[in-house]
Amino acid sequence: MRRYKKTIIGSSLLLIILLMSCLYPLYGPADFNQKVLIHDENGRVIDRAPFPPSEEHWLGTTRNGEDVHWVLLYGVKFTLIAAFSVAVLRVIFGGIVGIIISLWAPFLKRYFKDFFLTMRYIPSILIAIILMIPIKFPDDVAISSIVTYQLIILVFIGFPSVTVFAADITDELLKTSFVQSSYLMGAGNFHIIKRQLLPYMRSYGILFTVQQILSTLQIIMQLSIFELFLGGANRAGIFGYDDPYGRPKLASMSYEWAGLIGQNFTEFTQMPWIVFAPLLGFFVLILIINMIKKELENNILGVQLMKTKRKRKKEKPLPAAQTHTGKFDFLHD
Amino acid sequence: MKRLLRSLIRIILILFGFLFIFTLPLVFGSAEDTVLVDFRSFWDGLKFNFQSLIQMNDSSYLELFKELDITNSYQYTMTILGGSLIVIIFLAIVISILIMLTPEKVSNRLKNGINFFEAVPDLLVILLFMLFVITLYKTTGLKFLQLYGVFGNKPYFVPIMTVSFLPLFLLLQFLVKVITEEQNQQYVLYAKAKGIGRLSILLVHIMRNIFPLLILQLRTIVWVLLSNIYLVEYVFNINGFTQQFLKLLFMGGDFASLVACLLMLAIPLLVMEALAWFISKFIKGKEAVSI
Incomplete structure (x- = not known):
């Protein structure tokens, strides 16, 4: 288990954050310690939100007077759950379709690539924006259906690349000698999947999922800049925000981290804590997941490298043994 | 001949893939609290988009594009x-x-x-x-x-x-x-x-x-x-x-x-x-x- 030390540490950290966020109603203040105005003893107003970080408000407060650290703690569960579920769905659908294409219909692979050629030339952020715009200003639609739609779109954006990857890897595995000999002995496709491919699929599936979590996090954050928030936007806008052009600034409804970044990024000159706290939090999340990804990549892809190296070493001594009859030996070659 | 046919299929596929991706939002009609899958409006949208691509000589063609x-x-x-x-x-x-x-x-x-x-x-x-x-x-x-x-x-x-x-x-x-x-x-x-x-x-x-x-x-x-x-x-x-x-x-x-x-x-x-x-x-x- 020592080979997966970083993975275990990283995922348990994420799990702790998720649990703390899910259990927030049990211990946290329901209104995030909301306090808009500060009065002195005579009842006169001496200050109003937003307050900068201080001992009382660890990460400062929002314009609405809510403590940023409580808001962040409350909202992180949506970010994590959304990214994780999108990644898992992408890998499941893409993996299944990829394996089916590779095993039963290899000729389809080319056509599949052609069908989704658009995705190769237009960055996914643009496609996501175009597909998400229809629900930017929904008319009386329940949040659940907005979220479902957004998740479907997010899954769809990553689906082609995962499918092609999965098909490529399955093609590679089908060429290996153990699968070939299994076929020669009369195994069917289902048997191959169950016996030969499944052990590989487990490790590759986990690696894919982690990679997809990263890309989902990135795209959620980029979308939020364009005011396309996961979980819908609050049309009333941010409390106390004065726009020079008079339009309300949309606010994220779910307090999800990417949404918090997106709704506040214009305010970083006056109140940098509001946007930098979730942004740095996001950065930490990405760092943790990237650490897990690196280790998994090293373990899965590195193991194969080691095997080939070992093989080469085994093959080498043969000619050396034959030339041993000379007057001197090569100690290092 | 075979090659020509194949490239023809490719072009059609690319075009339809493009249309499919960008008309996808029409599949999901939104009801009160569920997401409805509606293939009919999707099909109509596909046809409409395809037509708007083909009608070159229409005066409203690329109208907004020219304004910008x-x-x-x-x-x-x-x-x-x-x-x-x-x-x-x-x-x-x-x-x-x-x-x-x-x-x-x-x-x-x-x-x-x-x-x-x-x-x-x-x-x-x-x-x-x-x-x-x-x-x-x-x-x-x-x-x-x-x-x-x-x-x-x-x-x-x-x-x-x-x-x-x-x-x-x-x-x-x-x-x-x-x-x-x-x-x-x-x-x-x-x-x-x-x-x-x-x-x-x-x-x-x-x-x-x-x-x-x-x-x-x-x-x-x-x-x-x-x-x-x-x-x-x-x-x-x-x-x-x-x-x-x-x-x-x-x-x-x-x-x-x-x-x-x-x-x-x-x-x-x-x-x-x-x-x-x-x-x-x-x-x-x-x-x-x-x-």
Whole structure:
């Protein structure tokens, strides 16, 4: 288990954050310690939100007077759950379709690539924006259906690349000698999947999922800049925000981290804590997941490298043994 | 004949894939609290979009597209793209050579530092650059770095710096990896044995050999640059192509305009692919001759 030390540490950290966020109603203040105005003893107003970080408000407060650290703690569960579920769905659908294409219909692979050629030339952020715009200003639609739609779109954006990857890897595995000999002995496709491919699929599936979590996090954050928030936007806008052009600034409804970044990024000159706290939090999340990804990549892809190296070493001594009859030996070659 | 048929099928598939992706929102009609799957409106939308692509001689064709300030903004965006590409290639080659020339202990540490930047979100970089420019202005009063593109301003320096920051590290990582692999080759050892200095081995021999790989990698770099440029133009409020594109989207432009915009955005990538194709063909041809 020592080979997966970083993975275990990283995922348990994420799990702790998720649990703390899910259990927030049990211990946290329901209104995030909301306090808009500060009065002195005579009842006169001496200050109003937003307050900068201080001992009382660890990460400062929002314009609405809510403590940023409580808001962040409350909202992180949506970010994590959304990214994780999108990644898992992408890998499941893409993996299944990829394996089916590779095993039963290899000729389809080319056509599949052609069908989704658009995705190769237009960055996914643009496609996501175009597909998400229809629900930017929904008319009386329940949040659940907005979220479902957004998740479907997010899954769809990553689906082609995962499918092609999965098909490529399955093609590679089908060429290996153990699968070939299994076929020669009369195994069917289902048997191959169950016996030969499944052990590989487990490790590759986990690696894919982690990679997809990263890309989902990135795209959620980029979308939020364009005011396309996961979980819908609050049309009333941010409390106390004065726009020079008079339009309300949309606010994220779910307090999800990417949404918090997106709704506040214009305010970083006056109140940098509001946007930098979730942004740095996001950065930490990405760092943790990237650490897990690196280790998994090293373990899965590195193991194969080691095997080939070992093989080469085994093959080498043969000619050396034959030339041993000379007057001197090569100690290092 | 068979080839012709196959390419015909390909073209039809690409077209339908395109139509499918962009009419996808119509599949999901929204009811009160569930998502309905509605194939009929999807099919109608497909037909409608297809028709709007074909009706060239209609007067409303590309109506919005002609209204927008396309050529200027496209030129501007492409200037930023080209400028940052040149900056990235130049800096990446110089820095990678410097890294390879430093002692092993230092260069290992530098490599780890480069790998760290892989995980930095692009938004963090953009906001930090903004903060840097603004604090520079506040503390020193110098206003030589233009940030926002309001009042017809066309800033170049800050957008190019911001856009090329992360891709630079991407290319640097790639170059360092490739050069390290190349240094294990026999000819490097031979050149070393002949007494050629490290710098000239790097500059003359290794650089020449990794040049095709660099060109092949440029597609990824342009891809990352493009998606960074959208963000930067939006955040800095620069009147580039992205703004026109978003205007088109939010004003509900017709499908043909959307297609035209997307094709224009794909041009740099197509150029890069063509370049890579020629390079690989050139190299293969050379090898065939040498054999």
